Amino acid sequence: MSLRLADVYQAYSGTPVLHGLNLDLGAGITGLLGPNGAGKSTLLRTMATVVPPRSGSVEISGVRVEGERSARRVRSRIGYLPQDFGHDPGMRVLEFVEYAAWLRGVPARQQRDSAMRALEQVDLASHIRTKMGNLSGGQRRRAGIAWAVVGDPDVILLDEPTVGLDPRQRIQFRGIIKNFSHATVVLSTHLTDDIEAVCDRVVVLNDGTITFDDTVPALAALGHDGLPGESALERAYMHLLPQEERNL
Structure with a gap:
């Protein structure tokens, strides 16, 4: 399982968002950090084949995505959770995840077991009959x-999954996500403590460009006492931001 981006350029309405990104990810959990507007959500949408790159290439588990036909081939291997995911509030939880299994191409006879x-x-x-709206x-x-991981996809992309969670729920989330370190997981977040708790690697994105790509300890080592932040990882992240964005 792998996820590779080569010279990926992305733009909306002629405005550049991603600038020639190169990224090679294997099994493990990679944290994606960056300020608002850095291009994180656009990067995840591009990885998920929701939008094709304007130039460059995306390769999922050895399959190069070169059009809608190849995109359909790899989508069954991708679990993608946008920050604001849509759902029918009247749909029961089991139905919601079974529908994801169907979309991912899980055989009909296996969909219920896979969802469970x-x-x-x-x-x-214990909430399989609860309506999503409740x-x-x-x-x-x-x-x-569960929607993102049903069917055991090779690549799992999570966009700000801990937004709105209280500390107890975030700790629970961390325990859940560690169970999927055998896959290629990309976790986009603003929270450095989530990165420190679950990630093997961290990529920092700013203004559509990768400014750091290494292990979490390597990032923490960049932090020093003269920078704002409550932890070495926060201070290191601030170190990578342009001077005008460091001022609190």
């Missing part, structure tokens, strides 16, 4: 994670 396994992994097996915010996030 995903819900057990996120500790929602879940708490934390439960809805966990249902979204």
